[in-house]
Amino acid sequence: xxxxxxxxxxxxxxxxxxxxxxxxxxxxxxxxxxxxxxxxxxxxxxxxxxxxxxxxxxxxxxxxxxxxxxxxxxxxxxxxxxxxxxxxxxxxxxxxxxxxxxxxxxxxxxxxxxxxxxxxxxxxxxxxxxxxxxxxxxxxxxxxxxxxxxxxxxxxxxxxxxxxxxxxxxxxxxxxxxxxxxxxxxxxxxxxxxxxxxxxxxxxxxxxxxxxxxxxxxxxxxxxxxxxxxxxxxxxxxxxxxxxxxxxxxxxxxxxxxxxxxxxxxxxxxxxxxxxxxxxxxxxxxxxxxxxxxxxxxxxxxxxxxxxxxxxxxxxxxxxxxxxxxxxxxxxxxxxxxxxxxxxxxxxxxxxxxxxxxxxxxxxxxxxxxxxxxxxxxxxxxxxxxxxxxxxxxxxxxxxxxxxxxxxxxxxxxxxxxxxxxxxxxxxxxxxxxxxxxxxxxxxxxxxxxxxxxxxxxxxxxxxxxxxxx
Amino acid sequence: xxxxxxxxxxxxxxxxxxxxxxxxxxxxxxxxxxxxxxxxxxxxxxxxxxxxxxxxxxxxxxxxxxxxxxxxxxxxxxxxxxxxxxxxxxxxxxxxxxxxxxxxxxxxxxxxxxxxxxxxxxxxxxxxxxxxxxxxxxxxxxxxxxxxxxxxxxxxxxxxxxxxxxxxxxxxxxxxxxxxxxxxxxxxxxxxxxxxxxxxxxxxxxxxxxxxxxxxxxxxxxxxxxxxxxxxxxxxxxxx
Ligand SMILES: Nc1ncnc2c1ncn2[C@@H]1O[C@H](COP(=O)(O)OP(=O)(O)OP(=O)(O)O)[C@@H](O)[C@H]1O
Ligand SMILES: [Mg+2]
Numbered sequence: 270x271x272x273x274x275x276x277x278x279x280x281x282x283x284x285x286x287x288x289x290x291x292x293x294x295x296x297x298x299x300x301x302x303x304x305x306x307x308x309x310x311x312x313x314x315x316x317x318x319x320x321x322x323x324x325x326x327x328x329x330x331x332x333x334x335x336x337x338x339x340x341x342x343x344x345x346x347x348x349x350x351x352x353x354x355x356x357x358x359x360x361x362x363x364x365x366x367x368x369x370x371x372x373x374x375x376x377x378x379x380x381x382x383x384x385x386x387x388x389x390x391x392x393x394x395x396x397x398x399x400x401x402x403x404x405x406x407x408x409x410x411x412x413x414x415x416x417x418x419x420x421x422x423x424x425x426x427x428x429x430x431x432x433x434x435x436x437x438x439x440x441x442x443x444x445x446x447x448x449x450x451x452x453x454x455x456x457x458x459x460x461x462x463x464x465x466x467x468x469x470x471x472x473x474x475x476x477x478x479x480x481x482x483x484x485x486x487x488x489x490x491x492x493x494x495x496x497x498x499x500x501x502x503x504x505x506x507x508x509x510x511x512x513x514x515x516x517x518x519x520x521x522x523x524x525x526x527x528x529x530x531x532x533x534x535x536x537x538x539x540x541x542x543x544x545x546x547x548x549x550x551x552x553x554x555x556x557x558x559x560x561x562x563x564x565x566x567x568x569x570x571x572x573x574x575x576x577x578x579x580x581x582x583x584x585x586x587x588x589x590x591x592x593x594x595x596x597x598x599x600x601x602x603x604x605x606x607x608x609x610x611x612x613x614x615x616x617x618x619x620x621x622x623x624x625x626x627x628x629x630x631x632x633x634x635x636x637x638x639x640x641x642x643x644x645x646x647x648x649x650x651x652x653x654x655x656x657x658x659x660x661x662x663x664x665x666x667x668x669x670x671x672x673x674x675x676x677x678x679x680x681x682x683x684x685x686x687x688x689x690x691x692x693x694x695x696x697x698x699x700x701x702x703x704x705x706x707x708x709x710x711x712x713x714x715x716x717x718x719x720x721x722x723x724x725x726x727x728x729x730x731x732x733x734x735x736x737x738x739x
Numbered sequence: 740x741x742x743x744x745x746x747x748x749x750x751x752x753x754x755x756x757x758x759x760x761x762x763x764x765x766x767x768x769x770x771x772x773x774x775x776x777x778x779x780x781x782x783x784x785x786x787x788x789x790x791x792x793x794x795x796x797x798x799x800x801x802x803x804x805x806x807x808x809x810x811x812x813x814x815x816x817x818x819x820x821x822x823x824x825x826x827x828x829x830x831x832x833x834x835x836x837x838x839x840x841x842x843x844x845x846x847x848x849x850x851x852x853x854x855x856x857x858x859x860x861x862x863x864x865x866x867x868x869x870x871x872x873x874x875x876x877x878x879x880x881x882x883x884x885x886x887x888x889x890x891x892x893x894x895x896x897x898x899x900x901x902x903x904x905x906x907x908x909x910x911x912x913x914x915x916x917x918x919x920x921x922x923x924x925x926x927x928x929x930x931x932x933x934x935x936x937x938x939x940x941x942x943x944x945x946x947x948x949x950x951x952x953x954x955x956x957x958x959x960x961x962x963x964x965x966x967x968x969x970x971x972x973x974x975x976x977x978x979x
Contacts, residue, residue: 270845273841273844273845274845276841277830277833277837277841280832280833280837281830281832281833284832284833285832423828424824424826424828425828425829425830427792427794427822427824427828428822428827428828428829428842429845430792430793430794431792431817431820431821431822432817432842432845432846433813433814433817433818433845433846434845
């Protein structure tokens with residue numbers, strides 16, 4: 270029975286001019302945005318590769334100099350992009366893509382104390398993802414808000430009743446027919462995206478997995494809208510009421526929920542301002558974390574410990590360079606303080622993101638966006654993973670320069686030198702984006718919200734069958 | 740129990756909120772009989788038909804189809820009924836043939852191409868219209884698709900609500916003959932109509948309803964046309 274209704278629904282939806290006209294215009298819109306952003310992504314990837322290689326080469330070809338002076342020359346590293354970022358640029362426009370690695374301090378790709386603004390602003394942006402998350406659900410609503418009320422008004426519902434059609438079979442047949450027609454019309458867009466990505470990038474298995482997951486997420490998302498739309502059409506007596514109600518839901522889901530979610534996160538877990546953040550780090554380094562003593566006290570204690578360790582009376586008699594040793598000691602402490610504050614800030618961002626899902630009862634759009642950003646590798650979790658790898662690399666090459674500085678000097682002299690062979694021996698920053706499993710792990714909450722919406726929408730659809738009584 | 744009665748109501752009462760639309764109705768249509776239900780606007784004809792189809796729930800009394808209670812076996816019973824309202828509701832974006840196949844498939848009957856064509860032609864739809872979208876059909880053409888659905892279902896009974904209103908005289912006449920033929924093939928037909936001429940022409944029995952009650956019932960062959968008209972008007976004016 271469901272299959273019969275589905276076939277008929279598919280045929281009528283495809284013949285209905287609405288789908289072709291709206292579908293075609295959205296396709297053109299999507300294709301335009303997508304081609305532009307994938308072209309941009311491609312250019313950006315090449316640019317990052319080029320600048321990254323140049324920066325390392327400049328590092329490599331430094332003249333003979335003090336290793337620490339060389340460290341101050343610094344290295345630029347870039348966050349690599351996944352091909353799927355062409356579909357959902359996510360936070361990319363708001364988070365920095367490059368990181369300047371230098372001694373003594375840890376830089377932020379970009380410190381945005383109100384990343385929650387980002388969460389809100391990324392909606393309403395004209396991009397291919399806006400077509401996917403905001404406009405296509407609207408197309409579904411436009412196609413199906415009267416799918417039952419029209420049958421009621423035209424009398425075909427009575428014909429169906431007189432033939433003993435089970436209301437549930439009718440509604441679920443309609444759902445499947447609508448979704449099939451929708452995907453048939455959308456398949457050129459999917460094909461275009463797949464071909465463009467395959468042509469521009471070398472797609473790995475992981476990329477294919479990501480793209481299929483994105484498609485599956487979108488399928489679930491559109492199913493929510495389609496089921497609610499058909500359910501509402503069965504529930505309300507007139508098409509007008511159905512349309513009002515569905516438009517309200519769409520606006521709530523696409524526009525209100527993200528802003529409300531951001532506001533909730535902001536109120537319940539406020540972020541420090543940028544100056545507060547950096548000041549706290551400076552203070553903790555100067556005054557020390559509880560129990561550690563001030564910088565002065567720590568350095569005095571360290572000097573005594575080093576002298577005892579080498580069995581000498583003064584730093585001038587040390588067989589290794591004390592300047593480097595002391596600097597390294599301070600850097601380790603500084604790293605510890607930075608780590609503490611960065612972790613706290615990130616934990617707060619994470620809390621805000623989780624809290625934002627409190628607005629998820631307004632609609633599934635926020636959850637879908639979180640999920641798709643994670644899958645496209647353009648969310649905070651991926652940003653963090655990149656930053657951690659960069660920090661590890663920073664410590665690696667700074668430590669290396671300190672080793673040279675310390676071992677090629679002694680006492681308080683600053684005579685250590687390094688040459689090009691040393692600089693070249695610093696390995697390149699080789700970072701690979703984590704696999705899709707990482708994205709999924711980071712998206713458990715949005716997955717749960719989306720799943721809950723899917724379940725609720727199907728339940729409501731089954732429930733609205735009761736209102737189909739003739 | 741008289742099993743020859745395909746359509747039957749016993750002391751049927753149907754109410755809309757407070758309003759009693761059908762009041763103690765006793766009606767019986769045997770196989771092979773065309774029963775014309777006459778009555779002024781609001782007499783309860785459509786409500787009677789809707790109740791047979793399960794669109795309305797009786798407040799009391801019984802609705803029997805082929806001797807079986809509608810309330811007890813709604814699905815089984817629906818497979819034995821065909822319904823033709825004044826405007827046969829079809830899907831405008833599908834062709835006549837596709838509509839027929841769809842509605843029959845819902846009734847559990849898979850029709851092949853040839854069979855579909857034959858059913859439509861037998862119902863009087865010209866062959867070149869079979870694959871045209873129903874949106875372009877006239878009222879009479881839609882009715883023919885409705886008839887084709889009824890005959891494909893091998894329904895035991897047909898429920899018609901003002902089937903000839905809006906049809907031109909020759910189409911109405913053609914339709915009447917098809918109804919007659921269906922009844923002669925053993926179908927029980929209940930037809931609500933305002934068309935006295937049509938009623939006299941095809942019906943075997945005629946019932947006149949007023950305020951939800953069957954106020955008079957007689958053999959169609961036993962009255963002349965003018966006699967029927969005066970009976971009808973007498974009830975309408977409250978003289979009878
Ligand atoms: N859905 C409804 N809700 C409330 N009252 C209704 C409804 N449908 C019909 N009625 C009332 O029930 C009574 C019988 O109506 P019904 O439609 O059965 O009459 P009818 O004989 O078919 O009239 P007509 O010749 O105008 O088609 C009328 O008084 C009408 O107002
Ligand atoms: Mg009526």
